[in-house]
Amino acid sequence: QSALTQPASVSGSPGQSITISCTGTSSDVGGYNFVSWYQQHPGKAPKLMIYEVSNRPSGVSSRFSASKSGNTASLTISGLQAEDEADFYCSSYTSSSTVVFGGGTKLTVL
Amino acid sequence: QVQLVQSGAEVEKPGASVKVSCKASGYTFTSYDIHWVRQATGQGLEWMGWMNPNSGNTGYAQKFQGRVTMTRNNYISTAYMELSSLRSEDTAVYYCARDLSYSFDYWGQGTLVTVSS
Numbered sequence: 535q536s537a538l539t540q541p542a543s544v545s546g547s548p549g550q551s552i553t554i555s556c557t558g559t560s561s562d563v564g565g566y567n568f569v570s571w572y573q574q575h576p577g578k579a580p581k582l583m584i585y586e587v588s589n590r591p592s593g594v595s596s597r598f599s600a601s602k603s604g605n606t607a608s609l610t611i612s613g614l615q616a617e618d619e620a621d622f623y624c625s626s627y628t629s630s631s632t633v634v635f636g637g638g639t640k641l642t643v644l
Numbered sequence: 645q646v647q648l649v650q651s652g653a654e655v656e657k658p659g660a661s662v663k664v665s666c667k668a669s670g671y672t673f674t675s676y677d678i679h680w681v682r683q684a685t686g687q688g689l690e691w692m693g694w695m696n697p698n699s700g701n702t703g704y705a706q707k708f709q710g711r712v713t714m715t716r717n718n719y720i721s722t723a724y725m726e727l728s729s730l731r732s733e734d735t736a737v738y739y740c741a742r743d744l745s746y747s748f749d750y751w752g753q754g755t756l757v758t759v760s761s
Binding site for chain 2: 566568570572625632634635
């Protein structure tokens with residue numbers, strides 16, 4: 535199972551919006567509504583930000599939103615803040631009854 | 645509050661095995677699957693497999709088939725991940741995480757496993 539494809543890095547200024555893409559296939563992202571997004575700060579465990587394509591767990595800011603179209607999922611962060619700077623990973627359930635992650639995207643807040 | 649507390653760092657020689665524990669609290673242990681994810685230094689997240697604490701059923705990533713075993717002790721709400729035939733490429737931080745609809749809503753603090761001769 536190949537990793538999902540994410541851009542290596544994205545950047546934005548405080549207050550701006552950015553979008554991170556996550557491209558898979560019809561056997562994972564495109565075939566199931568089990569796409570998740572995680573934020574990971576250096577030296578910390580990942581934190582769930584989005585599950586089932588677009589659902590936010592309790593406590594996650596509404597500045598984080600997500601969607602899916604075909605084989606590509608997207609995470610949007612609006613009103614960028616300095617504390618948003620982190621690595622972001624997408625994941626998806628697959629047709630092999632496994633889970634696959636994206637390679638990760640480093641978000642830099644300029 | 646939900647917590648997953650993992651065992652401490654391990655140093656193992658190539659060819660050896662390592663067993664990492666993950667003690668759950670704050671919820672009914674048998675009601676949620678447990679997944680294991682690893683991360684080599686400076687690298688991305690890699691899913692290893694899952695275990696259903698109620699049934700003991702497991703599912704492993706093909707990459708780890710034959711080398712990984714996930715078990716549990718429901719009496720002490722603890723999940724275990726054992727990886728055998730260790731090689732240097734297995735040096736990583738290993739995380740346990742609770743399942744929420746094929747996503748992971750609570751994570752352990754991570755256990756560093758170093759494989760070195």
